[in-house]
Amino acid sequence: MSISQASLTLDEAPYRRPSEFRRGVAASTPVLLGIIPYALVLGAQAAQKGLSVVEVPLMTGMNFAGGSEFAAIQLWTSPPHILLIAAITLLVNSRHFLMGAALAPFLSHLPRR
Incomplete structure (x- = not known):
């Protein structure tokens, strides 16, 4: 830790927030650019179903889970069959249960939190 960081007091801490925010925006921009096409397709399908x-x-x-959002939109009727949509979701x-079980040995050294 540098001297300037060590001398940062609580009164000066809010002045670092804009730079941290910009760093977060810059780090998340590539992911956002990848999500936009999926969002447009999901929005188009939702508009066709009348949502x-x-x-x-x-x-x-x-339902923050990519593929199941598309499945839910495809199964959407009026009135919606909630139990069917939940079961398909x-x-x-x-698949996340299987992926979690496969990754568990590689993550066992990490704390549970």
């Missing part, structure tokens, strides 16, 4: 501008972010916020995302 509103409020319903799509609500659905993606509650669980089925699509069950």
Whole structure:
């Protein structure tokens, strides 16, 4: 730690926030550029099914899992079959159980938190 960082007091801490924010934006931009095409396709499919501008972010916020969002949109009817959509979402995302079990030996040295 440099002397300038060590001498940073609590009063000066808020002045570092904009630079940290810019660093975070710069680090996340490549991921964001990769997500935009998927978001456009999901939005187009949601518009075809008649979902509103409020319903799509609500659905993606509650079901943050890529492929299952597309499956949920395809299964969407009026009224929606919630149990069917939930079951398909669980089925699509069950791959994470297998990936977690496969990665567990490589991550066992890390703390659980």
